[in-house]
Amino acid sequence: MGLPKFRTKISVEDYLESEKVSPIRHEYFNGEVYAMAGSTDNHNFIAGDIYAALLLHLRNSICQPFFGDIKVRIRQDVYYYPDVLVSCEQNPENPHFRNNPILIIEVVSKSTERIDRREKVFAYQQIPSLREYVVVDQYRMEVQIHRRQENGGWITYFFNELDDIVEFTSVDLTIPLPEIYRRVTFEPNADRDEY
Numbered sequence: 001m002g003l004p005k006f007r008t009k010i011s012v013e014d015y016l017e018s019e020k021v022s023p024i025r026h027e028y029f030n031g032e033v034y035a036m037a038g039s040t041d042n043h044n045f046i047a048g049d050i051y052a053a054l055l056l057h058l059r060n061s062i063c064q065p066f067f068g069d070i071k072v073r074i075r076q077d078v079y080y081y082p083d084v085l086v087s088c089e090q091n092p093e094n095p096h097f098r099n100n101p102i103l104i105i106e107v108v109s110k111s112t113e114r115i116d117r118r119e120k121v122f123a124y125q126q127i128p129s130l131r132e133y134v135v136v137d138q139y140r141m142e143v144q145i146h147r148r149q150e151n152g153g154w155i156t157y158f159f160n161e162l163d164d165i166v167e168f169t170s171v172d173l174t175i176p177l178p179e180i181y182r183r184v185t186f187e188p189n190a191d192r193d194e195y
Contacts, residue, residue, distance in 0.1 A: 012077060016096065025069070036081060037111045042138045045183040046107045047083040050175070054086060054103075057173045063102065064089040071097035072104065074123045083107045086171055103170045103179070107136045114171040121146060125154055131170035141181050173178035 010018075011030030019026060026033040039047075046066065054065035065086045071079045075178060084105040087098040104124050105117045116135055125146065126132045133146040143159040143166050159166045164177040 012079075013163045016094070020096065021072070025081050027081060028031060028069075028077070030054070030077050037109060039107075039109065040182045041137065042186075043083075043109060046136055046138055047105070049104055049183065049190070050180060051084050051176055053156050053173065054168075055180075056086065056175065058086070058171060061171075062089075062090065063171065072101055072124075072127070073097050074126060076185060078123065078125070080120065086185050098179065101135070102129055103133070103168060104130060105134040105136060107138050109138065116132070117144075136180065138184065140186065141177060143177065143180065 010030070010033065012028070015026070015028045015033060019057060022165060025036040027036065028034075050068040051065055053190045058065060063086050064114045065085055068081065070085065071081050072085055073079050082101075082104045083100045084103075085098065088101040089098055089100050092098055106112070106120060108116045121135075124130055125148075131148050135144045135146075137143070141160060141162075143164075145159070145168070146154050146171065147157060147164070148154055159164055159177050162178055165174050166173045166180065
């Protein structure tokens with residue numbers, strides 16, 4: 001019988017330093033690092049087009065969109081790489097992550113869907129500055145927006161009809177749902193995990 005294998009934990013400081021030079025992005029949770037999976041054409045089309053719309057819309061704003069390579073710190077021991085985020089921080093603590101995003105967008109993949117739709121919903125909602133967490137499906141035309149209400153509670157809005165207009169109230173931007181998917185080719189009978 002083999003000996004038990006223990007996962008070695010690393011410090012936040014070591015994680016942040018190693019990410020500066022690593023060719024592979026990693027998320028960090030309570031001392032453990034998790035490599036990020038590669039993405040598909042559809043994933044990049046969706047995230048890139050949303051980022052481009054945000055970049056143009058916010059060009060004269062103090063708020064800035066970021067695409068894929070800026071981490072968000074949930075708490076001292078949790079760092080994620082959202083696909084797209086918007087932050088209005090004027091003097092960020094660190095140029096490699098943001099503490100106070102107002103909008104976070106994740107495009108789900110087969111390997112991250114459960115995390116994006118469950119774990120990250122809870123985690124991101126703990127960020128006091130966050131106003132919207134958006135989950136975009138790359139396998140069917142569907143966008144979910146988890147939106148913070150005035151009383152601090154959250155309501156989830158679903159957009160899945162061809163004539164739906166997706167409204168990002170945190171940045172005062174609307175995008176027709178088909179525009180988010182304009183370059184996407186859906187696979188017929190795509191094999192995807194149920195969530």
